[in-house]
Amino acid sequence: MVAHLLRLKITLLRNGLRRSPWQLVGLVIGTLYALGLVSLCVGGLFVLRQGEIGLAHTVVVLGGAAALLGWAIVPLAVSGADMTLDPARFTTFAVPLPQLLAGLTLGGLVGIPGVATSLVALGTVGTWSRNLPAAAGALVGAVLGVLSCVLVSKVMTTATAGLATSRRFKDVSAIVFMIPLVLMGPIAAGIMQGIAGSGDFLPRLAGTLSWTPAGAAWSLGGDVAAGSYGAAVLKLLIALATLAGLALAWKLLLQRALVTPPYGGTSKPRAGGLGLFRLFPGTPTGAIAARSLSYWLRDPRYAAALIVVPLMPVLLLFQAGQTGSYALLEFVGPLTAFLLAWSISSDVSYDSTAFALHLASGVRGIHDRLGRAVACLIVGLPAVLAFCVGPFFFTGDWTRLPGILGLSLGVLFTGLGLASVVSARYTVAVPLPGDSPFKKPPGNVGQTMAVQFGGMGALTLLVAPEVGLVAAQFITGSPLPGWINLFLGPALGLALFAGGVRLGGKWLDARGPELLAQLAINR
Amino acid sequence: MTVQQPDPRSPETPPAADLPAPPIPALSLRGLAKRFGPKIAVDGISLDVPAGSFYGIVGPNGAGKTTTLSMATGLLRPEFGTALVHGVDVWQQPLEAKKLMGILPDGVRLFDRLTGEQLLSYAGLLRGMDKDVVAARAKELLAALDLGTDAGTLVVDYSAGMTKKIALASALIHAPRLLVLDEPFESVDPVSAANIRDILDRYVASGGTVIVSSHVMDLVQRMCDHVAVVAAGRLLAAGSVDEVRAGESLEDRFVQLVGGRSQTGGLAWLRTF
Numbered sequence A: 001m002v003a004h005l006l007r008l009k010i011t012l013l014r015n016g017l018r019r020s021p022w023q024l025v026g027l028v029i030g031t032l033y034a035l036g037l038v039s040l041c042v043g044g045l046f047v048l049r050q051g052e053i054g055l056a057h058t059v060v061v062l063g064g065a066a067a068l069l070g071w072a073i074v075p076l077a078v079s080g081a082d083m084t085l086d087p088a089r090f091t092t093f094a095v096p097l098p099q100l101l102a103g104l105t106l107g108g109l110v111g112i113p114g115v116a117t118s119l120v121a122l123g124t125v126g127t128w129s130r131n132l133p134a135a136a137g138a139l140v141g142a143v144l145g146v147l148s149c150v151l152v153s154k155v156m157t158t159a160t161a162g163l164a165t166s167r168r169f170k171d172v173s174a175i176v177f178m179i180p181l182v183l184m185g186p187i188a189a190g191i192m193q194g195i196a197g198s199g200d201f202l203p204r205l206a207g208t209l210s211w212t213p214a215g216a217a218w219s220l221g222g223d224v225a226a227g228s229y230g231a232a233v234l235k236l237l238i239a240l241a242t243l244a245g246l247a248l249a250w251k252l253l254l255q256r257a258l259v260t261p262p263y264g265g266t267s268k269p270r271a272g273g274l275g276l277f278r279l280f281p282g283t284p285t286g287a288i289a290a291r292s293l294s295y296w297l298r299d300p301r302y303a304a305a306l307i308v309v310p311l312m313p314v315l316l317l318f319q320a321g322q323t324g325s326y327a328l329l330e331f332v333g334p335l336t337a338f339l340l341a342w343s344i345s346s347d348v349s350y351d352s353t354a355f356a357l358h359l360a361s362g363v364r365g366i367h368d369r370l371g372r373a374v375a376c377l378i379v380g381l382p383a384v385l386a387f388c389v390g391p392f393f394f395t396g397d398w399t400r401l402p403g404i405l406g407l408s409l410g411v412l413f414t415g416l417g418l419a420s421v422v423s424a425r426y427t428v429a430v431p432l433p434g435d436s437p438f439k440k441p442p443g444n445v446g447q448t449m450a451v452q453f454g455g456m457g458a459l460t461l462l463v464a465p466e467v468g469l470v471a472a473q474f475i476t477g478s479p480l481p482g483w484i485n486l487f488l489g490p491a492l493g494l495a496l497f498a499g500g501v502r503l504g505g506k507w508l509d510a511r512g513p514e515l516l517a518q519l520a521i522n523r
Numbered sequence B: 001m002t003v004q005q006p007d008p009r010s011p012e013t014p015p016a017a018d019l020p021a022p023p024i025p026a027l028s029l030r031g032l033a034k035r036f037g038p039k040i041a042v043d044g045i046s047l048d049v050p051a052g053s054f055y056g057i058v059g060p061n062g063a064g065k066t067t068t069l070s071m072a073t074g075l076l077r078p079e080f081g082t083a084l085v086h087g088v089d090v091w092q093q094p095l096e097a098k099k100l101m102g103i104l105p106d107g108v109r110l111f112d113r114l115t116g117e118q119l120l121s122y123a124g125l126l127r128g129m130d131k132d133v134v135a136a137r138a139k140e141l142l143a144a145l146d147l148g149t150d151a152g153t154l155v156v157d158y159s160a161g162m163t164k165k166i167a168l169a170s171a172l173i174h175a176p177r178l179l180v181l182d183e184p185f186e187s188v189d190p191v192s193a194a195n196i197r198d199i200l201d202r203y204v205a206s207g208g209t210v211i212v213s214s215h216v217m218d219l220v221q222r223m224c225d226h227v228a229v230v231a232a233g234r235l236l237a238a239g240s241v242d243e244v245r246a247g248e249s250l251e252d253r254f255v256q257l258v259g260g261r262s263q264t265g266g267l268a269w270l271r272t273f
Helices: A002-018 A021-050 A053-077 A086-092 A097-109 A112-127 A132-164 A167-181 A184-197 A201-209 A218-226 A229-259 A284-298 A300-323 A329-360 A365-389 A389-395 A398-427 A445-462 A464-476 A480-521 B067-073 B094-100 B116-126 B131-145 B159-172 B190-205 B217-223 B243-246 B250-258
Strands: B027-037 B037-051 B056-058 B080-087 B103-104 B178-182 B209-214 B224-232 B234-240
Touching: A002 A097, A021 A053, A021 A112, A021 A329, A053 A112, A053 A132, A053 A201, A053 A218, A086 A365, A097 A112, A097 A132, A097 A167, A097 B116, A097 B178, A112 A132, A112 A218, A132 A218, A167 B131, A218 A229, A218 B056, A229 B037, A284 A300, A300 A365, A300 A389, A300 B067, A329 A365, A329 A389, A329 A445, A329 A480, A329 B116, A365 A389, A365 A480, A389 A398, A398 A445, A398 A464, A398 B159, A445 A464, A464 A480, B027 B067, B037 B103, B037 B217, B037 B224, B037 B234, B056 B067, B056 B190, B056 B217, B067 B080, B067 B178, B094 B103, B094 B217, B094 B234, B094 B250, B103 B159, B103 B217, B116 B131, B116 B159, B131 B159, B131 B178, B159 B190, B190 B209, B217 B243, B217 B250, B224 B243, B224 B250, B234 B243, B234 B250
Parallel strands: B056 B209, B056 B224, B103 B178, B178 B209
Antiparallel strands: B027 B037, B027 B080, B224 B234
16 A cells, blocks of 8 residues: 555656656756755765764754754645645545555655655765764664654644635735745844854754754764764654654544545625726726736735835845945845836736636737736836835935936836736746645746746846946946936836837737637646 | 528528528537647537527537637637638637627636626626626626625635636626537536526527537436537537437437447446445
8 A cells, every 4th residue: 555655656746747848847957956955965964974073963963953844844835735645635545544644654755855855864874974883873863854854744734734725824824934935035144143143052052952853863873973872862762752743643633634624714705896996997908907906916926926025125225234335225126126027927827727718808919918017017116116216215325316217117117018028928837826826836847937037138138228327327427327317218118118018919819819728738 | 410400589580581691600610620739629510500599519528519619719729610600700800709709618717816796897897898887787697696695705715606607697798699608507506507597598588699518418408409419529410409319318319429338238346245
């Protein structure tokens, strides 16, 4: 039975690849990336073999605890991350629970994260191959550690499975997890500073962790190498108890989950109300703008893009605080303009097959393009204007404002025009409607990267005049190029915007059915 | 068997004019064909759907019903063949043809982060209809389909049957002359299904044309006046229901036409427990 489940997982992976050669490209890229990381880590672990025992012990324990934390948290952020072996799907097969547990645990190791974690964990055996007992201790620790990683992720997904099926939880959690992710840099820097402040903080942290379930397994090799056999035995017991506890918790949760069908969450019946549709003119363009704007606010995939916007100045302010220079902060306006404008380049992909409604209604391409762009402008224009002016309250160098303002408006309008063309022709792999913004999207990774990089390259070329004028002002110090930019940016941007909407509309009219067919592949 | 009878109720029939031109069918397919990779999904289907008829398209799973209807309604470009809606070529004049049609496609998503009422209004406004007309019709449609109390609920939180109903309402809001409904009764409860049938019957009685695809033979036999049988991408039979079933029940006739009822002799172990 365990072998069956493993074979099922491998077959599912292989059949996933068979759907399109691009899936294979995506897997190869992912594998290469993981391989690079793994060889770096394993190499480092082997180098540590020569190092002092205390240092090696600290690194291995902290690394192992971090891995465990990762396995616990990532499945939560990426709700439904890997549900290929979702226990709920085995409900009707009456598989004996112990065998189901064993099979699902080993199945959790199949895949890039599982294999990578296992390889790095085995690398710790290299670190402790100073003598045979230490290596043996490290091997036992690695096996226990990796199994704990898989089990902890299973416990977390099973425990939150009930929550995760409720749409509201999914929507909110996806957005909440976005914030620490974006602020990763400042948070990490803060932690590093704290650590630098107290030199022996890390060894003490590792020492404490090694007596807890998080680090006990990873500590075995180091303790044996250091000759503290008593501690090693105790930690082995802690690690075994951890594993048993996790397995028991998972078993209980699973027993409950298998007989409790997922609960979809309730919503009180509510009477109508047209919401944003009331505020927009009753034309196809107006309706599309109202619909898009509703999605910007309601769909977590859009909201995740939107929540980055207020965090941008926070990030750059932090960076300015670190370096003492506000130079980058001045560019938060153009940067935001780029991010927001480019975000609608995957608008049709976000629609998925719901786009069929536009096609069936005979919406003219230009109305479709214009409506989506207007919705983005309503969100983007105030944000960009505020972010252009804001930084100069910090720097006080107001002579640069006209140039930056011109650049921002140029980037915003040019980007919207280009995105209108791109999304009329090419689909990209995005999370499906209702999925978490973090979920690995199905489909064509290769085309997605080609479209994204190609589009950004084209945008860079199109806004070259504005960039050039800003550079000229910064180099010469003369305010004149800035003032020219204030007029050139919007003028050129609006011209490209009009052209982009028109061309995108024409392409959409001509190739609507083909676009829908591309979208249907990934539904 | 592939003879179509012009329906006497058709509004297209000229009232005893001096030029008895043949009535223009509501939908006219000629040699439609589509291939997906090596698989031929639709292999040259020609079909006339008389105006004012209630037309059922039946076929086993994977027969090409959805592909045919997608090509007929402008959602999927055919490799060969033409589709005319009331004489307007769907692929030459798509905007004009789509004005005449209301479509309920099968297996596509909806803009489900809108509320039911918003989605319905969206469908109307996309057609270029007046805002007040849309608002009034949306209210009536929601009430007629028992969705009035859930008008303000997001469609993503609807049940499967409610989702089907709101999609049907979106296809009706611009009062099309031809309705193309792909599996309209799937997962709809019996009461709502009866309501929908009433709505469609009245629509046909006042001159509209309905095409439904289904594999529930009883439903088609009771509801439709014409039927076409499709299997493996080909048209096996078409005409009025009485012509096609030739004295038998539609289900028996369908199984005869489609075949595939042979290997039920085995499975002896299934009776051993």
